[in-house]
Amino acid sequence: MTFLLDHDVPEAIARVAAQAGYTVLRVREVMSPEATDAEVLAFASTRQMVLVTCNRDHFLKLTGVHSHAGVVVLIRRNSRVAECSRFLKLLQTAGDTGLAGNVNFA
Numbered sequence: 001m002t003f004l005l006d007h008d009v010p011e012a013i014a015r016v017a018a019q020a021g022y023t024v025l026r027v028r029e030v031m032s033p034e035a036t037d038a039e040v041l042a043f044a045s046t047r048q049m050v051l052v053t054c055n056r057d058h059f060l061k062l063t064g065v066h067s068h069a070g071v072v073v074l075i076r077r078n079s080r081v082a083e084c085s086r087f088l089k090l091l092q093t094a095g096d097t098g099l100a101g102n103v104n105f106a
Contacts, residue, residue, distance in 0.1 A: 001096050003072075004030075004044040006053035012080045013052060013087055020091060025049070038062055045069050050099050052087075063103050071103045 002023040005014055014024045027040055035043070037058045044051040050070035053059050063071055072090065077083045083106075090106040091099075098104070 001099065002047070002049045004040070004047075004049040004051050006040060006051065006055060007033075008054040009052050009074060010080055010083060012084050013074065016084045016088055017052075017091075020088065022091075038066065041066055041068055041071075048100075060103065068101070070099045070101055072099065073103065073105045075105060 002025065003017050005024060005026045007027055014026065017024045027035065031040065031043060037055065041051060041059065041062050043049075045066070045068045048069045050072060051059070051068065052072045052074055054074050054076060056073045056075075059071055059073065072087070074083060074087060077086065087106040090104055094102075094104055
């Protein structure tokens, strides 16, 4: 499984996902800085990538009207350790089948 990390996702999430064996790409590596949220979601969808974002409001609206390969909404916590812990727990409990095509919160 490949994750596409939105601009607002902490680098620590990229590190823990990669350490867990996942492929990680960042929006800034593969798209223009001016790319819209809809373009980011479409990019991830056409490549079967699960999008990870902290931008809950915009992407929840978009997932209601656009197809997607999966979205993880990362909830900001008091520390990066807590954010990484919740993200890893989601990966362990949901697994690839629970992430693919669904909206999850970590």
